[in-house]
Amino acid sequence: MHPPFVLDGRSLTPAAVADVARRGRLVTLAPAGRARNADAYAATGTIVASGGTVYGVTTGVGPLREVAVDRHAGDASSRRLLRSHAGGGGAEMTIDLVRAAMVVRANQVAAGGAGLSPGLLDSLVDALNAGLVPAVRELGSLGTGDLSVLAEIALALLGEGEMIAASSGRRAPAAQALEAAGLRPPELSLRDGLGFVSSGAASIGHAALVAVDFRGLHDASLAVGALSFDAGEADTIVLDARVQAARPHPGQMAVAERMRQLLGEGDEMPRATRTGASVHDAYPYRCFPQVEGAMHAVVAALDAVLAVELNAASENALIVAADEVALPNGNFHGGVVALALDALRAALAQSATLAAGRVSLLLDAGFTGLPAMLAANPGPDSGAMILEYTAHTAAGEVRWLAAPVSAQAISVGAGVESHGSLATLGARVAHRAIERAQEIVAVELVLAVRAMRMRGRRPGSAPLRGVYSIATAELPASLEDRPLHADLEAARRVLHGLSVVPA
Structure with a gap:
């Protein structure tokens, strides 16, 4: 187990979010992060006591923002x-999505703009470390x-609603779960209501997990794609460094280099030698570095967005402790996250379609020179024919899920909140698209291994022999006709280990 991750409001990463959300890594607040929040908390008190206006503290919220609120009401x-x-x-x-939201919110508060009561921040961190997960819709x-x-998370920390034990999945009333863990609900300040919920922590946390899963899928796709090149005896000249240098997109160049490493080749690639090879292959192989290069680029762009x-600090109002002011702002707006997720799903749709095309080519006797449908006895046997249908069904769904969510028009709150990014929906749809794309890569892996077995040889490079050994x-x-569910389930398990194949 890693040491506790230090929440300092400066250095949280998608990988760290995944460690906390999915593997139960503990967290601790950095003294500097705790101090920044405490300073903002004190500044809020000073502003309110001096008669200043703080949105959501001395006023109502949304369309009720002009209504004054009792500035002494505090907890109530x-x-x-x-x-x-x-x-x-x-x-x-x-559970992992709720925990992701919790760790992101705690780290945002440590950035210093929220000014939550120290007890509420401690309660959030303590619940994370105790493995208590609020039941959230x-x-x-x-x-x-x-x-x-975020309101449902906060209420659970106060002992309202339900909590779920991350380790066992057991549910209990929140007050009972807190008591069993030795935790007490905090008292709230006037700032804690809106101060806690004025954030895109759930969207950002989900996007962080999407980035981790997407990168894992991309890495596995390259390993499977390289095996597919070898098993199909496709023309690897398209990966030649000279080709990439002529159109030097960083993602395309990185993908081609990784593929050359996996195939055990240098910068200059050999031409295809299979019988009946065309002057060039169909797009699913020929355009591999261009399409997968876009995948590389969009996840790098999402990582850059998430680093910020x-x-x-995403709260409205933003508490600037040094100046003792509360600044109205729109830092909570998730447009930049939604747009990055839209681009990611669009790139994934292209990749999924190309992967499904390679599935079709691996089943095509005219391309591989192997028996049609990779069947032991084509005609009486159908071989792996049905897997082409599975792959293209999944690709169709990935394309459907690529529709942009950020372009939708939304207006709520009597027109005061007249724009919405739907970043949370974008992350949820991206998660589904990744799951479907994994099915296509799993099919490609099954067929590449089947083709290699039918050729009676092992891959030509050491890295691919490693991939092949893991898969086989x-x-x-067996090549006999039989249900192929077990093959796909096994392939999905294999994919999780293919993002770390050494070159």
């Missing part, structure tokens, strides 16, 4: 706001602050 006012905003619908969020965020999700978002240890060797 914050509880009222949290309860009124806990109106999420739909299915419950999974997925609908209710328009991508301009994840209000309902995971460590940014899991995939059934």
Whole structure:
């Protein structure tokens, strides 16, 4: 187990979010992060005591922003706001998504713009470390602050609603779960209601997990793609360094270089030698570095967005402790995250379509020179024919899921909140698209291994022999007609180990 991750409001990464959300890594607050929040908390008190206006503290929220609120109401006012905003619908969020939202929110508060009461921040961190997960519903965020999700998390920290034990999945009333863990609900300040929920932490946390999963899929896709090149005896000249230098997109160049490493070749690649090879192959192989290069580029762009978002103060109003002012702003708006996720899904749709095309080519006797449908006895046997249908069905869904969510028009709150990014929806749809794309890569792996077995040889490079050994240890060797569910399940397991294949 790694040492606790230090939440300093400066250095949270998608990988660290995944460690906390999925593997239970503990967290601790950096003294500097704790101090920044404490300073903002004190500054809020000074502003309110001097008669200043702080949105959501001395006023109502949304279309009620002009209504004055009793500035001495404290705990009662914050509880009222949290309860009124806990109106999420739909299915419950999974444990990892809620934990991702929690760790992101804690780190954002450590950035220093929220000014939460120290007790509420400690309660958030303590619940994370105790493995207590609030039961939270997925609908209710328009991508301009994840209000309902964060309100439900905050209420659970106060002992309202339900909590789930991350280790066992057992549910209990929140008050009971906190007591069993030796935790006490905090008292709230006037700032804690809106101060806690004015954030896109759920969208950002989900996007961080999407980035981790997408990168894993991309890395596995390259390993499977290289095996597919070898098994199909496709023309690797398209990976030649001279080709990439003529159009030097960084992603394209990086993908081609990785493929050359996997295939055990230098910068200058050999031409295809298979019988009947064309002057050049069809797009699924010929355009591999261009399409997968786009995948490389979009996840790098998402990582750059998240490097800022995971460590940014996103609250409205933003408390600037040094100046003792509360600044109205739109830092909660998730447009930049939604746009990055839209681009990611669009690139994934291209990759999925190309991978499904390679599936079709691996089943084509005219391309591989192997028996049609990779069947032991074509005609009486159908071989792996049905897997082409599976791959193209999944590719169709990935393309459907690529529709941009950020272009939708939204206006709520009597026109005050007249724009929404739907970043949370973008992350949720991206998660689904990745799952479907994994199915296509799993099919390609099954067929590449089957083709290699039918050729009666092992891959030509040491890295690919490593990939092949991992795959053949899991995939059934029989070529007879039989249900292929087990093959796909085995291939999905194999994919998780293919993102770390040495070159």
